[in-house]
Amino acid sequence: MLNQRTSVLPSPKKMIYHRIAEQGIVSKAELLADFSLTSSTLTRLLEEMVDEKLLLGSGLGPSSGGRKPILYEINSAYGYFFGLDISRRHSSLGFFDMRMNPMSFTRWRMDEAMTPSELVEYVSTNMRSILNDHRIESHQVIGVGIGAVGPLNREKGLILKPLYFPAPGWTDVPICQMIKDKTGIPAHLENGANTALIGEQWSMRRENLQHMLYVHAGVGLRSAMMSNGQIVHGSIDMEGAIGQMIIQTDGPRLNDGGNYGALEAFVSVQALEKLAQSHVKMGRGNLMNALPMPPEQIRYDTLLHALMQGNTYIMELFLQSAVHFGIGLANLLNMFHPEAIILGGALINSNERFYQTAIEIARKNTYYYPDYQPVFSKGELREDAVATGAALMVWKGMTI
Structure with a gap:
């Protein structure tokens, strides 16, 4: 389970990776201006991430007199994420690449028949269909982020006692375990309002x-x-x-x-x-x-x-x-x-x-x-904010 309360600082490699993800295409010189690293250390970290296929070389930038600088960008095909929004009136499932580009969005109404087990069945069926459509294997999916109506126990992956769900059974639901058991993909839970804010901040990161x-x-x-x-x-x-x-x-x-x-x-x-x-x-x-x-x-x-x-x-x-x-x-x-x-x-x-x-x-x-x-x-994402932020939560928590 991702622990959002951790006080451990991210590694230099992770901070560099996130900065490139935020900016899109970045040169080594721009990264040197942002981080207190020597040129040789930064070169080593960038080369490691290229070797690991986290980053791609994106051609050469304009020269200011010397050699043209190498540009770097995120490898969008390194891995993939699902983001699941579980709300009272409507829920949705998004599928994203490493650049958080939405590759698919499915939205449905929550009715009296949408119990937890029915929702997990519906979600897993859609996940399989999405992966088949994009010719992606399930082992390429890094995780499923879930933004849900609370109250929650995030550490245990439980939806506790939400009010006003039209279907019965939404009490003490081990939603993360249910998703993992059905799909084989690890799932991580967060309050849906929190993931909406995470998603909206990302969309306005500039x-x-x-x-x-x-x-x-x-x-x-x-x-x-x-x-x-x-x-x-x-x-x-x-x-x-x-x-x-x-x-x-x-x-x-x-x-x-x-x-x-x-x-x-x-x-x-x-x-x-x-x-x-x-x-x-x-x-x-x-x-x-x-x-x-x-x-x-x-x-x-x-x-x-x-x-x-x-x-x-x-x-x-x-x-x-x-x-x-x-x-x-x-x-x-x-x-x-x-x-x-x-x-x-x-x-x-x-x-x-x-x-x-x-x-x-x-x-x-x-x-x-x-x-x-x-x-x-x-906001910019609006009804897609919860699912996008849920996927982004997993992206931010991945080990680099």
């Missing part, structure tokens, strides 16, 4: 962002923090902790295990469903025309359809949720002060006004605003 926040608002609220380029881990899995942030004393709670007045009671798929059901029962806003079904049958997809049809009352429900979400974001910003905030999830993508309203409220309630103005975005 900007050299070191302090970032990722928040997913959907069936549940999920968050991840990165400081000095490293994911912040607590003593226990923090995946759903943001949802329990209290924003209204003695307010409602979403379920029996949550805090009263917690953010998830105002900002989540379930919160919107419960609020709409309650309003229909009370006959508010002429919702019977927009939601012509018994209150208990109202689901998020129903609300989303009414929102897209331009129902103003449904829009108001979403915007009220966005205001509360903005308050929650402001609390995080005032505590952490990241450079960039990536927002994702079903609610963020429901309507552009939800996204913009949440950002506006967050900015207005940020203590150091306008001197401190972090960058908000929906």
